[in-house]
Amino acid sequence: MPAVATVRPAARTAALIAAGLALALGAALAPFSAASAAPGDVGDEGGTPALRAQLEAASKGYLDAKTALDRSVDRQKKLAEQLTTTEGQLTERSDKVAEIAAQAYRGGRLGAASALLNSGSPAGFMDRAAALDAVAANEERALRDLRTTRDEVSKTKQALDVEVQEQRKQVAVMAKRKEQAERSLTVAEERAERAERAAAQERASRTPARGGGSSSPTAKPAPRNANGSWPAESCSVNDPTPANGCITPRTLHALNQAKAAGFTRYVSCYRAGGSGEHPKGRACDFAAQKNGFGGVATGGDRTYGNNLAAFYVNNADRLAVLYVIWYKQIWLPSSGWRTYSGARGDPSSDHTNHVHLSVY
Structure with missing residues (x-):
């Protein structure tokens, strides 16, 4: 085994008493026998x-807080990735809605009525009416997608803020346990x-x-x-x-x-x-x-x-x-x-x- 580094302790001596140590040899570990090791017992290890x-309590609390902190950091990473993706979708959908609005402005409010009136036959009228319904549905879907994406961005930012607060909380707990x-x-x-x-x-x-x-x-x-x-x-x-x-x-x-x-x-x-x-x-x-x-x-x-x-x-x-x-x-x-x-x-x-x- 490699040698272990030595470090000079603080000037003050600390009086501690060891808490009972719980570790165990597994099934793979052959049971120790009295013949293989001299009997002995350290007995009461002192302290109160x-x-x-x-x-x-301090060590368990520290380990619990560290585990919670690690989970929070992982969630923050995933939320940040989700936020980047959603904000990209928001940009695309905002551009799409802006394009639809520009087309409506250029066509004017009478564009739809003129298209219907200029149809040369009843069948043509129905075809143009169906086409206009499809355009309207597409515009409505684009607006709905835009609103949904904006809500997702807002919720993700809120969740990210919650995880940042959780991280700060667990760091404070770790410091307290220390x-x-x-x-x-x-x-x-x-x-x-x-x-x-x-x-x-x-x-x-x-x-x-x-x-x-x-x-x-x-x-x-x-x-x-x-x-x-x-x-x-x-x-x-x-x-x-x-x-x-x-x-x-x-x-x-x-x-x-x-x-x-x-x-x-x-x-x-x-x-x-x-x-x-x-x-x-x-x-x-x-x-x-x-x-x-x-x-x-x-x-x-x-x-x-x-x-x-x-x-x-x-x-x-x-x-x-x-x-x-x-x-x-x-x-x-x-x-x-x-x-x-x-x-x-x-x-x-x-x-x-x-x-x-x-x-x-």
């Missing part, structure tokens, strides 16, 4: 239920500072490894609804990891994609207790070390974690990622990477021994 709920997530992280940060752990956290985060390299494999997208939104899913499929329990189909898909990309070390997903996404089957913890969860990951183990975090960040839109936590940092779709630390300062709560993933 309120904080985890804020992070989940602010919500960052405010939650700031509150956690202030609590950490009051706990007098700032110095230790600063030393540990001087050279953090942030996932986000550009060379990660491309994951197969998870299924979406016809309108581009994520379908609601329950904890309905078996968790193939040693945690057993259940996970959502989308979690299973994300877990399978990680395995297909070469990330095959110990994983634990479902956890019955606590809050967050684990009990909902929407989160997984990926050990950085080959033998399961242990101490702080270093060397090749840390590189493995860097690359796994980068894989999920670079495929976030395809896999419905809510957030990723790794090595004292958290990635959110609205804010990117932010400094993060757990409540206890141990490898599990600081996520220095495992990558935590939560999906929508």
